[in-house]
Amino acid sequence: MAQERSVLITGCGIICAIGNGKEEVLGSLLSNRTGIGPLKYLKTAHTEFPVGEVKMSDTEMEQAMGIEPGTPVTRTALMGMIALHEALGEAGLGSDDLKECGFVNGTTVGGMDKSEQYYTDFIENDTRNQYIRTHDCGSCSEMIADRFGRFRYITTISTACSSAANAIELGADMIRSGQADIVVAGGSECITKFHLNGFNSLMILDRGQCRPFDAERAGLNLGEGAAYLVLESADSAARRGVKPVALLSGYGNACDAFHQTASSPDGEGAYLAMSKALADAGLRPSDIDYVNAHGTGTPNNDVSESQAMKRLFGDAMPPVSSTKSLTGHTTSASGSVEAVICILALRNGFVPVNYAWANPMDDGIVPNMELRPSHPLRHILCNSFGFGGNDSSVILTATD
Amino acid sequence: MEEMILKLKQEIIEVLNLEDVKPEDIDNDAPLFGEGLGLDSIDALELIVLMEKNYGIKLQDPAKGKEIFKSINVMADYIQKNRTR
Amino acid sequence: MVQDIKINILSAKQISIQNPLSEEWMESPLAYTGSYVPAIDPEFRQFISAGDARRMGKLLKRALATSLSALKEGGVENPDAIITGTGFGSVENTELFLEAMVRDGEQMLKPTQFMQSTHNTASSLIGIHTRSHGYNSTYTQKGMSFDCALYDAWLQFRLGKIKTALVGSHDEMTPVFAGFMRKADHVRDGEICSESAVSVLLGTGQDAPAYCTLDGMVILNRPDADELAEAVRSLTDGNAPSAIMTGMSGNAENDSWYGFLGKLFPNIPLLRYKHLFGVNFSSSAIGFYTTACCLKKGVIPACLTEDGITIKPDGGILTVNIVEDRHYSVSLLKPILCGGL
Numbered sequence: 001m002a003q004e005r006s007v008l009i010t011g012c013g014i015i016c017a018i019g020n021g022k023e024e025v026l027g028s029l030l031s032n033r034t035g036i037g038p039l040k041y042l043k044t045a046h047t048e049f050p051v052g053e054v055k056m057s058d059t060e061m062e063q064a065m066g067i068e069p070g071t072p073v074t075r076t077a078l079m080g081m082i083a084l085h086e087a088l089g090e091a092g093l094g095s096d097d098l099k100e101c102g103f104v105n106g107t108t109v110g111g112m113d114k115s116e117q118y119y120t121d122f123i124e125n126d127t128r129n130q131y132i133r134t135h136d137c138g139s140c141s142e143m144i145a146d147r148f149g150r151f152r153y154i155t156t157i158s159t160a161c162s163s164a165a166n167a168i169e170l171g172a173d174m175i176r177s178g179q180a181d182i183v184v185a186g187g188s189e190c191i192t193k194f195h196l197n198g199f200n201s202l203m204i205l206d207r208g209q210c211r212p213f214d215a216e217r218a219g220l221n222l223g224e225g226a227a228y229l230v231l232e233s234a235d236s237a238a239r240r241g242v243k244p245v246a247l248l249s250g251y252g253n254a255c256d257a258f259h260q261t262a263s264s265p266d267g268e269g270a271y272l273a274m275s276k277a278l279a280d281a282g283l284r285p286s287d288i289d290y291v292n293a294h295g296t297g298t299p300n301n302d303v304s305e306s307q308a309m310k311r312l313f314g315d316a317m318p319p320v321s322s323t324k325s326l327t328g329h330t331t332s333a334s335g336s337v338e339a340v341i342c343i344l345a346l347r348n349g350f351v352p353v354n355y356a357w358a359n360p361m362d363d364g365i366v367p368n369m370e371l372r373p374s375h376p377l378r379h380i381l382c383n384s385f386g387f388g389g390n391d392s393s394v395i396l397t398a399t400d
Numbered sequence: 401m402e403e404m405i406l407k408l409k410q411e412i413i414e415v416l417n418l419e420d421v422k423p424e425d426i427d428n429d430a431p432l433f434g435e436g437l438g439l440d441s442i443d444a445l446e447l448i449v450l451m452e453k454n455y456g457i458k459l460q461d462p463a464k465g466k467e468i469f470k471s472i473n474v475m476a477d478y479i480q481k482n483r484t485r
Numbered sequence: 486m487v488q489d490i491k492i493n494i495l496s497a498k499q500i501s502i503q504n505p506l507s508e509e510w511m512e513s514p515l516a517y518t519g520s521y522v523p524a525i526d527p528e529f530r531q532f533i534s535a536g537d538a539r540r541m542g543k544l545l546k547r548a549l550a551t552s553l554s555a556l557k558e559g560g561v562e563n564p565d566a567i568i569t570g571t572g573f574g575s576v577e578n579t580e581l582f583l584e585a586m587v588r589d590g591e592q593m594l595k596p597t598q599f600m601q602s603t604h605n606t607a608s609s610l611i612g613i614h615t616r617s618h619g620y621n622s623t624y625t626q627k628g629m630s631f632d633c634a635l636y637d638a639w640l641q642f643r644l645g646k647i648k649t650a651l652v653g654s655h656d657e658m659t660p661v662f663a664g665f666m667r668k669a670d671h672v673r674d675g676e677i678c679s680e681s682a683v684s685v686l687l688g689t690g691q692d693a694p695a696y697c698t699l700d701g702m703v704i705l706n707r708p709d710a711d712e713l714a715e716a717v718r719s720l721t722d723g724n725a726p727s728a729i730m731t732g733m734s735g736n737a738e739n740d741s742w743y744g745f746l747g748k749l750f751p752n753i754p755l756l757r758y759k760h761l762f763g764v765n766f767s768s769s770a771i772g773f774y775t776t777a778c779c780l781k782k783g784v785i786p787a788c789l790t791e792d793g794i795t796i797k798p799d800g801g802i803l804t805v806n807i808v809e810d811r812h813y814s815v816s817l818l819k820p821i822l823c824g825g826l
């Protein structure tokens with residue numbers, strides 16, 4: 001692939017329903033252990049919906065990050081800190097190194113987990129004013145970043161389910177244009193009553209375990225989590241003497257331009273995003289060894305995405321699976337959570353299984369159910385399609 | 401029934417914010433979705449909320465909405481038979 | 486490969502507490518006092534049918550109206566990129582959904598309110614309405630949201646990925662959220678909490694008339710004095726601009742952050758716009774818009790200057806936005822005749 005400034009990935013971190021950290025997540029992927037189950041941490045009336053919660057309370061996460069009790073902090077920020085800590089650790093970046101680095105964070109709910117609890121206080125008294133300051137998305141990113149040092153540039157992207165993927169794309173553009181040598185990019189999102197109820201009002205939640213690409217699928221299960229990739233230029237990695245864990249070889253963003261909550265029947269936006277990513281990477285569809293689909297399990301997404309993939313791959317469909325039946329739909333974080341899953345797949349030589357699938361769709365792809373790959377994994381395509389038709393795809397490539 | 405149909409039309413106009421539409425503009429047998437009023441899937445969800453709020457009818461399956469919301473008459477008939485409020 | 490290309494501002498449109506979609510504020514600005522002033526809306530029917538508008542709150546209507554105006558004036562139907570900023574998103578719908586959730590115990594909630602409260606609704610709405618399949622993204626970095634959206638576009642122009650971009654930033658308020666803005670110190674003493682929507686069309690390689698050029702920009706988080714001075718020096722190449730558009734607002738603390746400009750560029754007039762347009766998370770887009778208007782007209786009107794005297798901006802205008810004394814955004818805009826490469 002012809003890149004003047006190739007984008008290396010020199011570290012990554014993750015926390016989600018199937019594990020705190022890469023090792024635990026890998027273990028769950030290899031043993032097909034789902035993180036979806038009854039609600040435990042979120043206080044809501046809707047206990048009928050299974051979810052993929054991170055298996056730590058806010059207090060436990062605060063303790064893990066050494067945060068003083070009583071410090072105003074949100075669940076989304078806590079998850080972000082834990083994942084960022086792991087990513088920076090793997091990349092060998094200390095506090096002093098961050099002044100040359102960018103931080104691009106994808107989140108759409110921001111501090112809503114606290115705002116929805118304290119909303120009445122915000123209006124009626126002054127006891128929770130410090131949580132008004134944690135409400136917006138940008139403040140969330142600052143909280144996560146500031147914990148580790150002074151990043152040179154901090155920004156926040158909110159494109160719903162493609163936020164983290166778009167964060168990765170901006171980070172890569174910053175490196176390719178010489179604006180930065182290192183950008184940490186990804187996303188974080190916790191489950192809130194706000195969007196649990198929101199998705200319920202759209203009637204796209206499954207009351208049972210979700211089944212992406214299954215003929216009888218009935219909707220998605222919400223998940224939560226955070227993940228970050230340390231994107232780095234080849235020069236910088238060489239100077240620092242660090243080896244990449246994977247390469248970001250291409251990416252593409254396109255707008256479906258169809259409807260605010262439904263994807264077009266022919267999956268135009270998805271098709272364009274995937275095509276752009278391939279063109280950017282200088283690859284053909286036949287070069288793709290595995291697709292980590294957006295695959296939410298909703299009637300609409302899975303048929304639309306299947307159409308788009310059929311248009312792109314024709315009869316030569318690579319193995320495709322959705323890992324959302326293990327992690328739940330981590331919404332704004334899904335682009336980076338799933339990118340890290342793809343990196344684990346590349347480095348450990350397995351193909352994630354589409355857990356809970358049983359019945360083929362009439363009009364859909366038949367997903368991968370076999371962990372062992374039939375040939376070495378070199379290039380993986382990872383899809384993230386958000387509400388409003390904000391569609392993004394990234395391609396992760398194995399290092400030589 | 402006529403009174404109920406008028407009330408239903410006013411409720412639909414209000415909940416879907418159809419500013420320029422008056423009850424007399426809506427033909428009782430005309431399709432509500434696609435052509436006719438040109439409503440879409442989000443409007444259908446809003447009507448499901450309306451059914452529960454105003455008439456105590458809970459619809460679990462959004463696909464059922466498509467049949468019930470075929471026209472004003474079909475909708476009114478369904479409400480008449482199933483309302484708990 | 487990075488290209489040093491000339492990026493033109495082809496058009497810029499606003500809806501704010503000044504007369505909407507017009508530059509009347511330059512000659513006869515409206516004056517305000519008070520804590521919270523909502524925007525003046527144009528007649529939206531000229532842009533959006535009643536059917537389409539039925540589901541749109543104020544922020545979405547304003548985002549769409551300013552976008553369609555900017556696209557029309559700039560002569561572009563489908564921009565290669567649509568990039569939007571918003572600090573708080575659709576506050577009205579967020580409030581309605583939250584209140585209903587708290588009041589009705591998580592039952593019978595309205596999907597439209599939820600859908601609209603998602604921050605990327607404006608950007609995707611513009612994509613849907615114009616049937617534009619190009620790049621589409623949304624930035625939510627408080628008072629830096631517009632700057633970050635602009636930065637993304639600027640990177641992509643220089644990488645040769647796009648030839649046109651619609652960049653905007655939109656924030657709406659409600660009386661309740663205006664109260665929150667004060668409690669959280671996002672709007673300070675001496676500042677009016679307001680609403681604004683701005684859409685800017687940028688392009689490269691066009692023959693169409695343009696307002697001005699974007700020569701460069703830099704955004705830094707917590708720079709020290711040397712870093713900041715160096716960044717500004719490399720932007721301006723050591724040449725002093727004709728004037729500097731600042732986010733000074735009349736609040737002493739906020740205004741003190743702009744003190745470094747006096748040292749870098751002694752005797753260069755400092756301009757301000759927040760006394761006319763109020764303060765919200767999309768204010769910096771207003772700063773950019775007013776700068777572009779000045780360069781287009783070839784005059785900086787008295788209402789923006791400290792001493793009430795008009796200035797000719799022949800040497801370009803530097804725009805500076807500072808948020809919470811930590812995020813610094815600096816852009817250099819030049820007039821068409823003497824700018825660019």
